[in-house]
Amino acid sequence: MTATTTRSVLREPRFLRLWAGTTASGLATWALPFVLGLAVLEGTLDPVWLGVALGVRTAGFLAAVPVSGVLADRYSRRATVLWSGLAATAGTAAVAAGLGAGPGWLLVAGSLVAGAGQGACRPAFQALVAEVVDADRRQQANAATTFAVRVTTLVAPAGAALLAAVLPVRALVAGIGVLWVLAALVPPRGTGRPAAGVTGSSFWRDFADGVTEARRHPWFLAGLGALATVIATGYSATGVALPLVSRDVYGSEAVLAGALTGYTVGALAGAVLVSRWRPVARGWVALGGLALYAVAPLSLLVPLPVWVVVAAYVVCGIGIELFNVPWFTAVQREVEPSKLARVSSLDFLVSYGLAPLGLALIAPAITAFGTTPVLATCAAACAAAPLLAALTPGTRRFTGTRRRARSERG
Known part of the structure; x- marks a missing residue:
């Protein structure tokens, strides 16, 4: 070395x-x-x-x-x-x-x-x-950035x-x-x-080339779908249901503040852990970390001791960094360098673009169906989406293109 x-x-x-x-x-x-x-x-x-x-x-x-x-x-x-x-x-x-x-x-x-x-x-x-x-050293660099x-x-x-x-x-x-x-x-x-042939092309053609590059990587599409699902459901539960539960069940904002602080502390611990940890099945570990966000809506289903809710959000924070850092590192490693910014923009556009929709829909859903069914649905989606994504060829190590994916299954 x-x-x-x-x-x-x-x-x-x-x-x-x-x-x-x-x-x-x-x-x-x-x-x-x-x-x-x-x-x-x-x-x-x-x-x-x-x-x-x-x-x-x-x-x-x-x-x-x-x-x-x-x-x-x-x-x-x-x-x-x-x-x-x-x-x-x-x-x-x-x-x-x-x-x-x-x-x-x-x-x-x-x-x-x-x-x-x-x-x-x-x-x-x-x-x-x-x-x-x-x-x-990109994984260490991404971990240092998210830690900051x-x-x-x-x-x-x-x-x-x-x-x-x-x-x-x-x-x-x-x-x-x-x-x-x-x-x-x-x-x-x-x-x-x-890249040769990029400058001077139409915007839509250049963006479509980025989408084509993203489609070459089945693990990217699967991981992005899982991330978008967790953001649209789990993050919405945190943004809307957590304040309501904190007020109506626990009678103060202390649970809200404690849970959000616990989430950040967990994310800091996760960033430190993943800066050095290099598991062989890095993609499956990352998707498993993403699935841990199901713990957040589950902790709000029934009244629990405050420390349990805070601990659940600590676990979520650890899990989200177990996903984020290897995910960014894999995109930087696997995507054609001349198309990296376009694929990254697609990543942000899809994952963050669905967040407002989830936030807009969860409050009416709670009003129509009640808090418990909505939170249970969010928890199921947070757990199922990453696990289903893990079945896609190439996700075990977040590597491979569509042409090579079959040979890298498992």
Whole structure:
């Protein structure tokens, strides 16, 4: 084994720059809705405008993801990160200007542009990892990145609340803009070049080529279907049913806060574990980790001790990182490099695109059928989808194309 493969990726200046930029973008993406929620409490933002702003932000995110995937493969992943980060900076500045006495249209337009910048940087950052980090250390690199994002989501709410006590919300929004400047400027240049025959093609043809590349990998389609199912059902149960159960069954928000904190702590532990663990059947282990999210809705079916609910969410956090890190690493390893950003954009588009649908449907479903049947259905879907995906050729190691998949079964 060479010195290059044994040297920790955390000692590489180029990766540290990429890690810092990715972490800044993740923190900025998380912080905006939280800070806008503080603006409602402060009285500088109407709740109706908050809902509109968050809605158009999500729309901008989803619209920009496929566009940025094509652009990142056509031109430069680093350039796509730069311009998407600057777009998010400009959008965040417009949001700050639209708070308080500012015009509502400016707040909405800024949220749309900020969301587009957030969505545009995701596939570019994923593809840039493959250019900056050698293949043997990408799992460690992905684990380090997700660890940093989880830490920020754990400690940032308290930090933002403390800052809100001494600074106006508009200043906090401006601080989010500074994070986007860092995300745009700090990452290093990659080594990739546009693929021959890509530049100058139509957008739809280039995106279709990315879909074709994704279809070459049966394990990718199966894993993506399982992930989308878990996000649309399990995440929706956490987002809607958990607050209701916390209020109606336990009589306070303590269970909600404890469960979400436990989930983040579990995800941190999972990121540490998977940074070093290299199981032979890495795909099956990852899908098994994803199936663990069934524990979340199961823990809400009947009244249980609070510690059981929190422990269930710790298990879910561990499981989601057992899936996330090997999944990102496999995509970076297996997908044709010239099409990596487009396949990554398809990953984000499908998995995150179904999340709003699940959130919109679960509350009416609970009203129509009751909490217990809906949670039981969500738990069954979370468990069944990854297990069914594991039957697909190539999922055992997250490797192989459609042509080779039969020979790699089992």
